[in-house]
Amino acid sequence: MLPSVTVLLMLLSCTCGENPAIQAVLTNKGLQYGKHAAAGLIQEKLEQVTFPDISGVVNIGIGNIDYTLTGVTITKCDFPEPSVEFFQNSTGFKTSVSGLNAALTGNWVVHFGIIHDSGSFDMAIFNLRVTSVAELGRDANGHLSVTSVSCNAQVGNVDVQFRGGASWIFNQFVHHFKGQIIENIQRRICPVVHESIDSLEYHLQSMNVSFDVDQVLTLDLPLTDLPIISASSLKLGLKGEFYSKKTHQKPPFVAKPFILPEQPGYMMSLGLSEFTLNSAAYGYFSAGALQALINDSMIPPMSPVRLNTSSMGMFFPELPKKFPGLLMNLQVYAREAPVFSLQSGAVGLGVQVTVKAFAIEPNGTQIPLFKINADSKVSGKMWIADGLLKGKVMLDNLTLTLVSSEVGTVKIDTLQNTVKTGMKLIIIPKVNEKLDKGIILPRMKHAQLVNSVLKLEEGFIALSSDAKMLQTGRSEQ
Secondary structure (H helix, E strand, C coil): CHHHHHHHHHHCCCCCCCCCCEEEEEEHHHHHHHHHHHHHHHHHHHCCCEECCEEEEEECCCCEEEEEEEEEEEEEEECCCCEEEEEHHHCEEEEEEEEEEEEEEEEEEEEECCEEEEEEEEEEEEEEEEEEEEEEEECCCCCEEEEEEEEEEEEEEEEEEEECCCHHHHHHHHHHHHHHHHHHHHHHHHHHHHHHHHHHHHHHHHCCCEEECCCCEEEECCECCCCEECCCEEEEEECCEEEECCCCCCCCCCCCCCCCCCCCCCCEEEEEEHHHHHHHHHHHHHCCCCEEEECHHHCCCCCCCCCECCHHHHCCCCHHHHCCCCEEEEEEEECCCCEEEEECCEEEEEEEEEEEEEEECCCCCEEEEEEEEEEEEEEEEEEEECCEEEEEEEEEEEEEEEEEECCCCCCHHHHHHHHHHHHHHHHHHHHHHHHHHCEECCCCCCEEEEEEEEEEECCEEEEEEEEEECCHHHHCC
16 A cells, blocks of 8 residues: 555655755645555455465464465455555654455365375454554655555454365364464564565665656756655655756756645645746757757748848848848847746746848858847746646737848838737737647656646746546556
8 A cells, every 4th residue: 555655656756955946745635545546456456466375383282283374365355445644753654454354265284293184274364454654755866765664463363264184173273273373464464564665665766866858858856855744745845957968057046945835625736946947948058959040931921021132121121132032041049048937827938049140042152141139028827727738928028139230221120010010910829829729738657637727826836636547557557
């Protein structure tokens, strides 16, 4: 049970002292749902379990019986839903199972003096109780760690019915076997619990805390500090920094602290700070990925302005005279990294680019024409509807500044107004059309987000959501 819950936390899913740029919270509602889903998986798997042999020696008054119970399997199990709670004392989880009853079957072999006999048996275990506590932590590399702190197992009673061989004799001495079998079962349960948690710890340590996003960026997600456990939630702080695989440059800014509001009505919450968005923008910028070459074929067909020297003559009067009838290219590149800003209910984006224009001669030679700086500000909104991430943007401002010209005077105000009008009438509507269709929310391997709500807060994006386990996940376990 406990390993399943901890894996769920990692699906949501690290350097001390820094402010986390991403915060993840698992609420008690999410913990209980995870417990319920895990209980179903455990119920299915219990009937596939084969137990180690149980051996012992029993004195029945007239001598010792050496016995071995082999091939022990569960034929039926009444597995009550466990109790799982956040455990502040050990910064982890406390899991309890009480009232578990099971029917088992297997084979028996006994040695009693010169008598060697064997057969089959049926066993019933009544009122098995197991309580375990696991502590969550953080290792030196920022992995989430889990340690088994304590375990206690008690078996209320067992009943054994021997069949075959001289079972009619041994059934008379079942009361002699009970105590040893109960002790043997109790002694074996907690080592299995510890081993299971150790296995989970091994898998956690082998998990990556950095992920390649594409050919340019890597996302760094180590824990920034120890997990925080309260009576109602588990909080994880993650570094949440993108960086260029090419340059590995750290951005010239740091993550600011933010408080992710408690949302007990949802299973989980995720806070994404503007630092994470801006680190991605800086990563692309430092890698030299924020540049493009624009030619006339990329201009929308309905645009009245074409990318050639004749059409651009309305802004550069000398251009068609010096270079008549030539196509043009625009080399566009970011002067600075784009900057995101998050306010309550809105997101802003500032972009500063330089545009270099070239005329293309028939032999392919490119002739420099002019260089212009363009500074723009865009604002927008984001929300979740019908399980899709949607949004809407608008152009707040656009300023063009002439840096240099090889073709004489430039009607920069006319050009600025034309570009601004084109963005508002053509570019922005096309972007909003795509945003209105929505983007499918990320899906985890065995679960999907449902009932999700997204809010834009001061300095961060807050996502609150429930989760639904996918049925296909069980068959793949």
